[in-house]
Amino acid sequence: MADPNVLSQFLSLPQGEKVIAEYIWLGGTGKDLRSKTKVLDRKPSSIADVPMWSCDGSSCFFKEAKMTYSEILLVPKAMYTCPFLGSPNLLVLAEAYQTPNNTETPTNGSDLPALQPGMCLRRAACAAVMAQVEEQDPWFGIEQEYYILDPATKWPLGWSGYFDPQNQIQLSFGLQFATGPFFCTPGTGAFAGREVAMAHLKACVAAGIRIGGVNSEGMLGQNEYQVGPCRGIEMGDELIISRYILMRIGELFNVIISFEPKPIPNTNAGTGGHTNYSTKATRTKGSGWEAIQQYAKLLESRHKEHMAAYGGADRLLGAYYAPSANEFRWGVGDRGASVRVGNLVPLQKCGYMEDRRPSGDLDPYVVTRMLVETTLLLQ
Ligand code: ADP
Numbered sequence: 336m337a338d339p340n341v342l343s344q345f346l347s348l349p350q351g352e353k354v355i356a357e358y359i360w361l362g363g364t365g366k367d368l369r370s371k372t373k374v375l376d377r378k379p380s381s382i383a384d385v386p387m388w389s390c391d392g393s394s395c396f397f398k399e400a401k402m403t404y405s406e407i408l409l410v411p412k413a414m415y416t417c418p419f420l421g422s423p424n425l426l427v428l429a430e431a432y433q434t435p436n437n438t439e440t441p442t443n444g445s446d447l448p449a450l451q452p453g454m455c456l457r458r459a460a461c462a463a464v465m466a467q468v469e470e471q472d473p474w475f476g477i478e479q480e481y482y483i484l485d486p487a488t489k490w491p492l493g494w495s496g497y498f499d500p501q502n503q504i505q506l507s508f509g510l511q512f513a514t515g516p517f518f519c520t521p522g523t524g525a526f527a528g529r530e531v532a533m534a535h536l537k538a539c540v541a542a543g544i545r546i547g548g549v550n551s552e553g554m555l556g557q558n559e560y561q562v563g564p565c566r567g568i569e570m571g572d573e574l575i576i577s578r579y580i581l582m583r584i585g586e587l588f589n590v591i592i593s594f595e596p597k598p599i600p601n602t603n604a605g606t607g608g609h610t611n612y613s614t615k616a617t618r619t620k621g622s623g624w625e626a627i628q629q630y631a632k633l634l635e636s637r638h639k640e641h642m643a644a645y646g647g648a649d650r651l652l653g654a655y656y657a658p659s660a661n662e663f664r665w666g667v668g669d670r671g672a673s674v675r676v677g678n679l680v681p682l683q684k685c686g687y688m689e690d691r692r693p694s695g696d697l698d699p700y701v702v703t704r705m706l707v708e709t710t711l712l713l714q
């Protein structure tokens with residue numbers, strides 16, 4: 336990367352009334368992040384005031400063969416301060432549609448190919464479900480794990496070729512550990528990429544993302560941050576924006592950010608996306624503990640459906656800090672379970688629960704929608 340001082344010379348140039356907005360949307364896999372930059376003539380007063388835009392769907396949704404129908408509209412849904420250009424510049428989260436409300440097709444009738452599981456369908460479905468349960472005020476918090484990879488070797492940061500499973504590693508500075516030496520451990524050779532994690536933390540705070548904290552994870556080069564608690568649809572939106580910010584910070588440090596569930600096979604820690612969940616009922620002192628037990632039973636009854644929708648079964652081996660994909664278990668203080676309830680919950684008789692099944696590449700719109708459907712709507 337060039338000397339950052341060179342860039343800051345341009346970033347501090349005046350921009351008059353103009354506002355630079357980065358439109359961010361999910362492409363055709365529902366996981367690929369896309370973005371492009373638009374200059375607005377003035378600061379929008381609300382999200383409704385941010386103009387729609389469009390993009391070439393054949394480049395991010397469809398294969399070449401479907402070029403005829405390739406215009407995709409970008410419909411703004413949420414906005415945040417841009418932590419790269421500073422206020423008043425914006426990050427704009429957009430849904431992708433063929434028409435503004437995705438109900439009708441402009442010219443070609445039924446020939447139009449359906450948008451494949453992109454953001455349009457999944458976010459809209461999630462928003463509809465969240466609107467239905469507003470009275471229960473669902474809150475979520477997602478623990479987003481990720482590996483930082485060296486672009487030259489594609490190995491996690493700090494690794495030199497293959498690394499032994501964490502339990503057998505002894506750090507060169509000779510400290511002794513009761514377990515693997517990386518989780519929440521300071522020191523050179525223990526926390527690789529702390530500056531990436533810290534730059535991301537500050538950038539998310541400045542953007543208005545409800546980031547809750549960061550920690551180094553079970554493997555060298557693996558970190559976690561948490562976003563939340565967020566209400567309803569805001570959980571998915573803020574997680575997607577936090578990932579976008581992390582990828583941009585990766586560019587600045589010349590590292591690759593990977594949310595893959597199991598990027599390194601065998602005994603190395605996979606990458607999780609634990610999703611914490613509560614409702615008005617579970618947060619009510621006294622009866623909240625009973626509500627949580629009832630939710631756990633409902634989640635058990637739909638384990639197969641959740642697993643099919645979540646994906647990431649490669650990681651769910653029933654070992655290496657992950658539950659098994661094939662069986663459902665819930666428990667108090669049980670970090671090997673599918674669903675963990677904190678030790679404080681039975682004591683305080685209220686609180687939240689942690690779904691440990693989602694992987695690092697989780698679609699937050701799918702996971703939060705499924706949790707609400709199973710516990711509140713399908714009883
Ligand atoms: P762990 O002990 O599993 O590592 P973390 O501290 O990393 O847990 O993450 C806990 C998550 O739970 C955070 O994202 C936080 O926002 C979320 N959380 C806290 N309280 C609630 C609540 N009442 N409802 C939903 N999520 C919550």
Ligand code: MN
């Ligand atoms: Mn063009």
Ligand code: MN
Binds near residue numbers: 478559
């Ligand atoms: Mn955590």
Ligand code: MN
Binds near residue numbers: 480
């Ligand atoms: Mn973790």
Ligand code: MN
Binds near residue numbers: 478609689
């Ligand atoms: Mn957790």
